[in-house]
Amino acid sequence: MAYAPFDLTGKVALVTGGNRGIGYGMAEALAASNAHVAIWGRKDAANKEAADKLSKLGVGDVKTWSVDVADEKAVVDAMNDTVSAFGRIDTCIANAGVGFGAKSFAEMDTDTWRKNMAVNLDGAFWTLREVVKHITERAKNGDPGGSVVGVASLAAIEGAGKNQAYAATKGGLISMLKAIAVETARYGIRANAILPGWIATDMTEAAQGNDAFETKVIPRVPARRWGEPKDFGGVAVYLASDASSYHSGDTFVVDGGYSIF
Numbered sequence: 001m002a003y004a005p006f007d008l009t010g011k012v013a014l015v016t017g018g019n020r021g022i023g024y025g026m027a028e029a030l031a032a033s034n035a036h037v038a039i040w041g042r043k044d045a046a047n048k049e050a051a052d053k054l055s056k057l058g059v060g061d062v063k064t065w066s067v068d069v070a071d072e073k074a075v076v077d078a079m080n081d082t083v084s085a086f087g088r089i090d091t092c093i094a095n096a097g098v099g100f101g102a103k104s105f106a107e108m109d110t111d112t113w114r115k116n117m118a119v120n121l122d123g124a125f126w127t128l129r130e131v132v133k134h135i136t137e138r139a140k141n142g143d144p145g146g147s148v149v150g151v152a153s154l155a156a157i158e159g160a161g162k163n164q165a166y167a168a169t170k171g172g173l174i175s176m177l178k179a180i181a182v183e184t185a186r187y188g189i190r191a192n193a194i195l196p197g198w199i200a201t202d203m204t205e206a207a208q209g210n211d212a213f214e215t216k217v218i219p220r221v222p223a224r225r226w227g228e229p230k231d232f233g234g235v236a237v238y239l240a241s242d243a244s245s246y247h248s249g250d251t252f253v254v255d256g257g258y259s260i261f
């Protein structure tokens, strides 16, 4: 018999940026484990395509909302709508992210800084604040427990030249999650960060197939391959499940061993 807590029947998981890439890899595993899944992303067509595939995987419902997480009102409204539609949210994965770099740090303009901040840090802040508000209120009414997750990056802990704005958003996200973990543990909420390494998604499209990158960087990954979105399914199910009830304030590095080599 499969390990019972990994059956997420009855639990509701929200994945921002869940219509493709790493977010979709996590949503796929959550849906296959029978969770109800909510997807937020800006593009309706991508949301619909993801929902069509996800709804065939498990017994849970799949619903999507067109949301720009860089818009505070849109996040507040979508969180209310998601809670109304499902009755609750047990797990929220703040995964939506963008990566804008510069030719050099000295040439990084303020617009680049702000574009990274708007989605990766402001967006995560509003998403996590609103879901913590919902779970805290529920806990005060006698139904504690929940899992909030942020998808950060190795860029937070390793020097990411030409990407200081992006790196700062991811470092800030980890710090925010640790502070949430301490403050909300009394309501049964745990807060953790996932730090992906080099993962083949639209975000890394320019590096995939790039000669210098493929010959100098990927061979240094001990697993000797790009990571794939499905490599994030296991950690997502674990963090959404009661198996992780006592696991909070941590950083999960999923990088094929790149950062320790």
Ligand SMILES: NC(=O)c1ccc[n+]([C@@H]2O[C@H](COP(=O)([O-])OP(=O)(O)OC[C@H]3O[C@@H](n4cnc5c(N)ncnc54)[C@H](OP(=O)(O)O)[C@@H]3O)[C@@H](O)[C@H]2O)c1
Residues within 6 Å of the ligand: 016, 017, 018, 019, 020, 021, 022, 023, 040, 041, 042, 043, 044, 046, 047, 067, 068, 069, 070, 095, 096, 097, 098, 099, 119, 123, 151, 152, 153, 154, 195, 196, 197, 198, 199, 200, 201, 202, 203, 204
């Ligand atoms: N790929 C990597 O190697 C890597 C490494 C470290 C960390 N990460 C992090 O992992 C997360 C996922 O990245 P990925 O590689 O899967 O990227 P991706 O393939 O480019 O997907 C990004 C996702 O975020 C959504 N999104 C982007 N901006 C949004 C906004 N303003 N509002 C709502 N949704 C938005 C996109 O949907 P729409 O376009 O429909 O909005 C899409 O679903 C990001 O936080 C990224 O920083 C990735």
